Structure formats: structure tokens, C-alpha cells
Amino acid sequence: MNELGAWLVSISGTPEGARLATALALISALAHAIFGAMQKGRYDPWLTRGAIDAWLCVLSAPVALFVVPWPDLTTGLILVGAIIVHFAYKVTIALAYERAAYTVVYPVIRGTGPLVTVIAAALFFGEYFTVMQWTGVACLSGGILLLAVRNISEEVIDPRTLKLGLLWALVGGILVAIYTTYDAYGIRQTPNPFTFLAWFFFVTAIDFPLLATWRYRRAQYQPVLGPLVWRGFVGAIIAWISFGGVLMATRLDKVGEAAVLRETSVVFAALIGWFIMGEKVGPRRLILICLVALGAVIVEVGG
Template sequence: MELGSWLVEISGTPEGARLATTLALVSALAHAIFGALQKGRYDPWLTRGAIDGWLLVLSAPIALFVVPWPNATTALILLGAIVVHFAYKVTMALAYERAAYTVVYPVVRGTGPLVTVIAASLFFAERFTLVQWIGVGCLSGGILLLAVRNISEETIDPPALKLGLIWALLGGILVAIYTTYDAYGIRQSPDPFTFLAWFFFVTAFDFPLLAARRFRRMDVKPVVGPLIWRGLVGALIAWVSFGGVLLATRLDKVGEAAVLRETSVVFAALIGWFILGEKVGPRRLILMGTVALGAIIVETGG
């Protein structure tokens, strides 16, 4: 594929770095929308099942008939991706079951980039300058302080909140694991779009089955129509969000892509403010500014 060859050619160049920055920021916006879809009246297991069901449907013709079949190395990496992403999705569903979206999302996103930068330094020999580490601290610290502020407003019982936070922290670690692992996978593949298409296809089988089983066991079943439409929108956004950040890690540093993507917390807060009518307040605005400043420092401090 010509586009895939071009992406491979510009990887590691200034042109590739600029494109990676753009892709990571677009991914951040898309991921904020993706996260907001899981906030609402639907069970998180059903929502994720609907999203993955559509990912399966949309990705199958591309994987089976458009891109080449994966070679043996890519196929083995994809098998590992199934396990890693299944663990992540289960962890996130458990976290959303027990704590509010506004608590879970910042904890996951604040933990992820810090661990990813450390993992990228170990596995890809990436080096951050002292200035960039200060930026990582601003970004992760700002995100986690947003979570602390949101926790103070929670009214659910403390044991449930504590369990939700544990799952959220584990989710953040798994974000770092899958970001590093997927970056390795897309770099090993001769064509990045082959890896992307097969990645979305093979990692989407599990949750539709879990969601269907859960739906059958529900005493009071939700209306299916809106859930299906929510799943379609979520699947399209997932292609932009996860696909964008994967391509960014192919083009430039894994750690920088991971940090920039976590500006999704700022986009999520803005969506909550302007679209969902949520209160923001001066403290949250300051913390959002800290997150954005951290991302800028990381990008310009290298």
C-alpha cells in the first residue's frame, strides 16, 4: 500500500514527528469523545460490547479483503494483543461499575503516560530530557489532581469508591502496557495498516460475547436501539483514536505520543463543560491548564 510505504519512509524524520504530533492530538480528542460514550445510563459491559461488535463488522472486510494477511511474527503479536486488551477492557468495565466516570477516567489517564514513558525508555531506548520529565510531571500530576478533586465530590460509599480506584490504577498500568506492546507490534509489521486492520478485527471478538451473555441474564433489559447506535459511533471513533495513536508511535517516540494523547482529559472536561453542561470552576480550569502546559513542555523540551 502506497500510504503505508510513505509512513514507513518518514518514520523518525522531522516530517514524521510533525505528523505524529497531529495524530496524537486528534487521537486525544477522539478518545475524550470515546470515553464520554461510556458515561451514561448504559451498563459499561453492554456499551463496550456494542462498540466491539461494530468494530468486528467494520474491520472484517478491510482485514480479510483489503490489506495483506499478517505474517507469522505479526500474527503472534496480535495473539498477545488479544490478551492484553481483553485485560484492559475488563478492568475498565469493573472500574466504571464501581466509581464515576469523572473519577475513573483521570486516574487511568494520569497513570498511563508516566508508566509508558518509563516503559519506552526500557524497551525502545527513548530518552527524555530533564525538561521533558518536568512536563510529564505537570501532565500526570494535573490529571491525578483532577481525579482527587472529583473524588471529593463523590457521594458513593467509600468501599465501592476504593475498589473503583484500584481498578482504575490497574487500568492505567494496562494502558502503558498495551501502548508499549502495540507500538512494538506496529513497528514490526511491514505495513502499518495491515497491523491496524487485523488489530481491530482480532481484539473485538470477546466483549460482544460477554455483553450478550450479560444481557440475557438481566432482569430489566435496556432498550437495544440506542445502544446499537452508540456502539456504531464508538467504533468509528475508536478507529480514529486508537488508530491515530498507534500510527503516531510508529512515526515518532512512543513516550511523546502517549503523553500528548492524555490531553484527552482536557478535551473531556471541555466536552463536559460546553456539551454536557457540567460545572468546571476555577480550580479545574487551572488543573486543565497544567495538563496542557505539561504536554507543551514535553513536545518542545526535547
């Protein structure tokens, strides 16, 4: 793993690294769409996330403790910050899912995230997009947010509850940008990127299993744990692919481009809903999905 990590560091910033980063970002997008579909409405979002994080701890601990090098002081301090940022993100997302439908909340989070991330990448990493790339970002984020507007029109819940859900989703999108930028800084400061990845998944997943256990014990209705545990295991594997893929992409190439490409998860999510879950897409949604895909292509070609 040390040799693989050294090779990845050696191709960072090269055309080969850029091609690999693009592939990892798109794989991450597909995995994230599957991850989102798994969380869609069957269980309390706090319990679902707790089950996923519990398995992330179990699966990541042996790698962190016995395979990769232990983090140095700098990496350790960065990981402490990552715990705080990701805990805030997970709480925000759970609050949003409690108050509004997944199909409304998810596009707002994913549409806000890349736009803010591109701005943050310019400020902290000196990355600058061309006019064509900004056009692509506008197409992608605009298409995703318009999907949320389209889905809001079908909501029948209390307007105040919907507004709270949208507010939490907007905060969640900003936190996506914050953790994407922060994690990109962290993995770039660690000599072996796999050290950061393994310890990141281990330490940032400790909090929610404890919180979920507390909520489960206090709940009036306690769901059967077997299916929830299985869902958590599958979700943890997908999380490794999704979050690990985009983190490695930000190590290999531009943070902003990786963030934008990852948000094509909305396209994959729609395709999963259409072809696998039997959901109706309709012409308006199809046009907006195509706009999102077009935006990602423009960002990639415009660079």
C-alpha cells in the same frame, strides 16, 4: 493502501514524521474525549463496550480480510498477545466504571498511563526524556491525578466501593501503558502498518460482544437495543480514529511523546463537558486543566 503504508514507513523517525505523529496524537486525544463522553453512565459499561466492539468487528473484517495483506507468523503471534492484553484492559475498565464515577475513574487511568509508558519506552525502545520533558510529564500526570482527587471529594458512595473502583482504575492505567508499549512494538514489526491496524481492530474486538451478549441475557433489566446499537456504531468509528491515530503516531515517532500528548484528552473532555454538556468546571478544575495542557506543551517543546 500499500503505497500509503510505504510512505508512512519512509518518513518514520524524520522531522516530517514527528510533525504528523504530533497531529495524529492530538486528533486521537480529541476522539478519545468524545469516546469517553459517549460511555458516560447511560448504559452498563459491559454492554456499551460490547456494542462498540461488535461494530469494530463488522467494520474491520472486510478491510482485514480483503484489502490489506494477511499477517505473517510474527505479526499473528503479536496479535494473539494483543488480544490478551486488551481483553484484560477492557475487563479492568468495566470493573472500575461499575464501582466509581466516570469523573473519578477516567483521570486516574489517564494520569497513570503516560507516566508508566514513558518508563516502559525507555526500557524497551531506548527512548529518553530530557529533564524538561520529565517536568512536563510531572505536570501532565500530576494535573490529571489531582483532577481525580478533586472529583473524589464530591463522591457520596460507600468508601470501600470507591477504593475498589480506584484500585481497578490504577490497574487500568498500568494496562494502558502495557498495551501502548506492546502495540507500538507490534506496529513497528509489521511491514505495512495498515495490516497491523486492520487485523488489530478485528481480532481484539471479538471477545466483548460475546461477553456482553451473555450479560444481557442474564440481566434483570434489559435496555432497548436500538439506541445501544447506534451508540456502538458511532463509538466504533471514533475508536478507529482514536486508537488508530495513536498507534500510527507511535510508528512514526517516539512512543512516550505520543502517549503523553494523547492524554490531553482530559483537556478536550473538560471542554466538551463545559461548552457542549453544560457542566460546571470551576476555578480549581480550570487551573488543573491548564496544568495538563502546559505539561503537554513542555514535553513537546522540551524534545
